[in-house]
Amino acid sequence: MKGPSLSVGGGKRTLAGRAYSTEGMVKRGFDLRLMGRLLGYLRPYVPWVFLTLVLILVASTTRQAGPYITKIAVDDHIVPGVSDGFGFLIAVYIGLLFVQFVVGYGQGWATNMIGQWAMRDVRLDMFGHLQKLPLQYFDRTPIGRLMAMNTNDVDALNEMFTDGVVSVINDLLTVVAILAYIFYMDVELGVVTCVALPVASVATVWLQTKSFEAYRVARVIFGRFAATLQETISGIEVVQLFGAEKRSADRFEEDNDSYLQARMKSTLYHSMYFPFMELSGILLMGLMLYSGGSKVMNGEIEWGVLVALLQYVPRFFMPIRDIADRFNTIQTALASSERIFELLDTDTEPPSGTHQPEAVRGEIEFRDVWFAYNDDGGEPEWVLRGVSFKVDPGDSLAIVGATGAGKSTIINLVCGFYPIQKGSVLVDGVDIREWDSEELRRRVGVVQQDVFLFAGDIEENISLGAPEVARERVLQAAHDVNADRFIDRLPKGYEQEVNERGSSLSVGQRQLLSFARALAADPDVLVLDEATSNVDTETEVWIQEAVEKLMTERTSIVIAHRLSTIRNADKILVMHHGEIREEGRHEDLLEARGIYHRLHQLQYQE
Amino acid sequence: MPINPLRPFDRYLRPYRRWITFGLIFLFIALSIQMIIPLMLKWAIDAGKSYLDASRDGLPLPPTIMGSPLSDLAMYGMVMAGLGIIQWVANFVMRWYFSGLSRYVEHDIRTDYVKHIVTLPLSFFQQNKVGDMMARATNDVEAIQRFLHHAFRMCLSGILTFFLSLVLMCSIDWSLALLALFPMPVMVVTARAVSGRMRQGYRRVQEQFGVMSSNIQENLSGARVVKAFARRLAEIAKFQGLNDEYVDRNHHLINIRSIFYPFTFFLNGVSMVVVLWLGGWRVLEGALTLGAFVAFNAYLIRMSRPMMMLGRVVDEFQRATASMMRIQAILDLRPQTLELDEDPRRLNGEIEFRDVTFSYNGHAVLEDINLRIPAGSTLAIVGRVGSGKSTLARLIPRLIHADSGDVLIDGQPVNGIPIPEIRGAVGYVPQETFLFSDTLRENVAMGTTDDKVTVERATEISHLAPDLEVLPERLETVVGERGVTLSGGQKQRTALARAVIRQPSILILDDAMSSVDTRTEEAILAELRGVMAERTTILIAHRISTVKDADHIIVMDEGRIVEEGNHETLVALDGIYSEMFRRQHLAEELDEL
Ligand SMILES: Nc1ncnc2c1ncn2[C@@H]1O[C@H](COP(=O)(O)OP(=O)(O)O)[C@@H](O)[C@H]1O
Ligand SMILES: Nc1ncnc2c1ncn2[C@@H]1O[C@H](COP(=O)(O)OP(=O)(O)O)[C@@H](O)[C@H]1O
């Protein structure tokens, strides 16, 4: 009959795999530096670690005393038939059991808690670091992968701290303690026991190298599977609209098949290893029976020693076998920590400056700015080519141009989201690299082209939970963008929960909330990136009036395709392929009869 | 645990019944050997001891098997080694079948689940969180795998080991056996009591873990917003709170857990003491041989492992059944029928709405919609934010279903038209663009094998082609998640290309050019007019310049059609549309002054 088989259908796929090709099979083996860095997380808990080590020492010696007590019982009482003192011996045994219980409890508690504390610190470090990463990082890293790091990888570390390192020490001490007892009873038999060590070690190392490789492969495949699944679920509407269900399902099946295949490989190794360790145990037992038995027959040792030995042998293999499991845990954790440290070592946004003025005037200037998104050393794909312009405090600037011309990019640069390659961006005459970047962003309110809403209620989405944004400001902002109209009609008004990414609202409504969010923050500079593109003209005019009132004294930058929204701007830039082609006021630009004029004609032709 | 703990997984185990049988056979072989070993020890020691005792006391020496007591010992050792090798093979086969089984079942369940989930109606996805649906495919399936992996090997072999050891111990000395086992009931009772509390603890930990993960996920997805509003410290503070709560809940669980395991060790130790004490007395009194005493101890050790595993297996079983139920709940949902018996018919594209109403959670979104769109004509929809334009459009490809009234295509209610047929005929550009983190080519083609329009041609029609020149790898450029590395207009035009490549008879553009500049939009519309001449087109837009050439224009407000006609009649009507027209024209008029 056909049994489980190693090869299951399914070949290689390239597309979804692309994003993962860098992950996975990097370095391997036991990296001491990595380990050292990991152990660094234990530093705040050194007293606890110390305590656990002491407890482990006590636990492993007392736990192995049982067979030795049996030996004493057999040799001093049972075989010679002396009942005097037997009761006392039993009482000692029971006492030891109590000690074991208390020590075991303390040790289990402490190791687990140390693991929890250390993981809390790791998670916080990661989260804090993620907040500082540049947007470029998020542009190219699937969130599914970051999530896997935050969940599975941290889990793997936790397991290592609670079950890996400590238990290995425990296991090693157990082996040592057992050997010590055996050597103490009889040196020759101790030497015989030691024969098992190299055999067991070789088998264990073999398992490690084999199965860990298979494990790594499985993990990479699984990561890919999870990321594709996550993306498919997020985009299910498109998948269904375009009848791609079957195709997605086939992809999953393919990944799932290769995952099974990789898993079956490690299953094979495990199926060979663990029974082999059992075999070694039985062989050693037979050897002990023979050599120990002969010694008894020759009168070199007493019966109790043999009895104790036969109890020690199975105990001897258990920790060795467990070490194999634990090495797995540790190696898994090391692989995880590799990824985590890689994340923690990813360059953050360049250190922000310290400029943090009392008030912001709102003067913005670009001086010959050259910019490309691909900053990885390759040939730069220039998105902005020598852009220069200046907005005076309190003025309004409008940017028009074809899509892909680089309008949103200019805004990304004003906020300091991406580092520029050449030239400089100045706010109030100070290079933004010298600004405290968070302060700068706090003063600049952006309505981004891509709307993002958080799962939470409407009010939280406008205030973003900032305590300084009072309820009145939220209401006022909602009113200014005419969002109160629909909010008031929601069953729970401002407390109405919105789904993930706001999917329970119409796209225009989401845009209004995102607009209200920027106004509620009361910025000194307002930046609107096609902020009313999904909004009807009536609402748009309403918003425009409100914004004009709010921004009379403040600087604003507006990107829009409907020219009606920008005709009053103090200055209009016409962008084309990353360059400023025309610049001036509405009337001047019309007169110039250039691109702007053509755009205008198109929009208002009859 | 119920009588047959495998029942919930029955459907998935059935294909592997023969593996199970095979595995069971080898399990028995391995187990029998395991049970013989202590007996071997007993025989060897008893033989040796009686030989030694006899020679010491000068009694007649007991017979030996191999000629001398030492070669007897050697023989016992050799037999043990031989048995060990047989056991090795048996154990290997047993493990290979049972562990393999758990992996295959894991594979089957996961495949079923993901294949099923993509066919579920859209409303399902709106009611469930992405994280939750992911968890079923990952954590839940893993929980089942883990249980099945242990079910046979630990559970079954554990139970068998327990009872066989018990029988053999009883055959040596039944009263001692019963006395040695008196801590067992205590163990079972505490295991039960504790496992309930542990389960609750795990649940609370799991719950908090879910909260913490969703928080991270949201934070990462909204990275642009978090940065733009300088919410870093606030986000960290929030996360810290969740993180601490998670540790607190774990703390609670650890308090219970770390007492439980030492306690089982303790009870186990008590059994050992009882055997040493009472068993020792019996040997001392001559009622029991030394070999029997050793064998007794050996059996006890073999029994203790399954006993200590008991709590864990019960735990795993409970998790696995809960997980299976969560997965089954989804598998039981009715999928949409996606298979077609014959080749899809070509729809002409005449659309009609008859008294259609629609509501979300009792909140009316569309009311009394009556509308006829002749095949090949263009309908434009304008209206305020939230007036129901997108909802109306979504009714056509059956993404959502009318509460009452009928939506008809070619005179046939859409509910009667198979989904693949309808969706094959509709090219839809949703208001919110979704791109996959894949190449642009894949995003446009999405698996179509239709060669009538190539990807290149589709990108020309949608005017994406000029932008491809500046992208590093043109059509093979891989875009970021949701298309983040493209400009807004590039994303929209990719979505447009995706719709036109299918040559649909109905084309729906839901505000599909909001991020496209006027010039490009004009060019696209002109191109579409040529390509789409014989197609029904539904155009939702805000710019008058976009909609004015449509055959028919409707104005929506609060879920109703409030005005309809063509551009001229609507402008003449002096209603919402003419107001909108005036507003957009004001600018131009001002210029002409
Ligand atoms: N995050 C990004 N990573 C790489 N390329 C990008 C990114 N964002 C935009 N681009 C590219 O930069 C160019 C300009 O984009 P953008 O400034 O968004 O245009 P728009 O003028 O339409 O706002 C486009 O070709 C786009 O593909
Ligand atoms: N998934 C949903 N759940 C609940 N309400 C929704 C959902 N989608 C849309 N709505 C509501 O239905 C109304 C109409 O939405 P929609 O048709 O998208 O408007 P629009 O005319 O702007 O396209 C809005 O008030 C919106 O809040």
Ligand SMILES: [Mg+2]
């Ligand atoms: Mg843009």
Ligand SMILES: [Mg+2]
């Ligand atoms: Mg809409």
